[in-house]
Amino acid sequence: MEAQALARGGWVKAHVLMLLSVNLGYLGFDRFYDRQVGWGVLKLLTLGGFFVWWLIDAIHYSRGAGIMLPGGPPKAHILAATSILYGYFGLDRFYQGQVAWGTIKLLTLGGFLVWWLIDAAYYTYKAAETWGA
Numbered sequence: 001m002e003a004q005a006l007a008r009g010g011w012v013k014a015h016v017l018m019l020l021s022v023n024l025g026y027l028g029f030d031r032f033y034d035r036q037v038g039w040g041v042l043k044l045l046t047l048g049g050f051f052v053w054w055l056i057d058a059i060h061y062s063r064g065a066g067i068m069l070p071g072g073p074p075k076a077h078i079l080a081a082t083s084i085l086y087g088y089f090g091l092d093r094f095y096q097g098q099v100a101w102g103t104i105k106l107l108t109l110g111g112f113l114v115w116w117l118i119d120a121a122y123y124t125y126k127a128a129e130t131w132g133a
Helices: 010-027 029-033 037-045 052-065 075-089 091-095 099-107 114-131
Strands: none
Touching: 010 029, 010 037, 010 052, 010 075, 029 037, 029 052, 052 075, 052 091, 052 099, 075 091, 075 099, 075 114, 091 099
């Protein structure tokens, strides 16, 4: 997704697509939501392209959701949730546009879960700092 494609309120669609892709993308729900019925059916029948297509879409939609527009929810809180739930796949790094770090984190399963734990704690702390602001 490009910044121009995220019109007013587009951050909602971007984050819904990210959540659908990560959680139910292997069943094609992200493609159905994006009105790509043919691709959704194909993804459903192949279990997300044997989970490869699911992972590619999850990374793609996470990067797209990282583009925030003014008026959206606080990025720190979404980043903390993404890091806690899916950081071991590197989706928190993809969300921030850090493709290389996300790839390394993906290939090492969150740095053998150590990197995931450190990032999750850090982003949660940062989100808590902005809670009262």
